[in-house]
Amino acid sequence: MTKPSEQTETLAPDSAGLARAAALLRAGRLVAMPTETVYGLAGDARNPDAVARIFAAKGRPAHNPLIVHLANLEAALALADLPETGLRLAAEFWPGPLTLVAPLRAGHGLAPAVTAGLETVALRLPAHPVARALLAEFGGPLAAPSANPSGRISPTTAAHVRAGLSGRIAAVLDGGACAVGLESAIVGFDGPRAVLLRAGGLSREALEAVIGAPLATDTGGKITAPGQLASHYAPRAALRLNVATPNPGEVWIGFGPDCAGADFSLSPTGDLAEAGARLFAVLHQADALGRPIAVAPMPDTGLGASINDRLRRAAAPRR
């Protein structure tokens, strides 16, 4: 990670803020932008210096490629060849919390580090109005990983971004709290077969309903998302899962009506969309208390599967 050495501006999501953000991006600087999933750390995907700054600011390993954010389907199809299933998913879910991985087209113009030398690229059209306005104002592809130091909890507010990256990036565009709160689902293709590379803010069930077939998860290592490390989203404190009765001294994160007495609740009514939206903010708050964390059991269906994926990585032994 780079040393903090610059003043990080906070920009309002109005026309002056968007103009300033776009000017910084054109100058090869980094701007954290709100998306409906989590805040992204955006840089010009065609500018090798800007892309190098993204990896340095996050302390991200160079083998872990970035998602390219685009304003519209036409811009996406200029960069990659989407198979028929990909086009159907794009038609249904873009703009939205879905990333598609597809073979790069010749003459794509992206800085090589964006794809970490792979022959595929990850593409996403975010739905957040501020992200869309920034993409329109900037007028090109933005590489944007989640705006957190590598391996830490993802940011769902501008304050989370500042806490992790202040002094390492030029600006944060403050668009309030992210509505989905879980990163995009990532789908790749093994020939005609669609593969779920990362569970995310769009459920497996919703994706399969459009594909009309089960999503593969394992391709025997043929295609993977290199960033899917066991330990990720790590709070500073130790974290235990499936805890119905916490130990004395633990911060207890509840879910549903059976968790009276919990220190925090992801959703008192047991609503998985609410739990997804609150997950990272609650982990940030619980971690700030400096005590071990215990999390109540969570259903493993719909967005619950994505929440459990993040919780397992948060609980995994650290790298």
Ligand code: TXA
């Ligand atoms: O919701 C999201 O996806 C957020 C917002 C900002 O868009 N972004 C995000 O980026 O979560 P990041 O960098 O934290 O996660 C991107 C994931 C990593 O696991 C990376 O390995 C994978 O996407 N990825 C990127 N390019 C890939 C490719 N060509 N093939 C397979 N996986 C890829």
Ligand code: MG
């Ligand atoms: Mg991330």
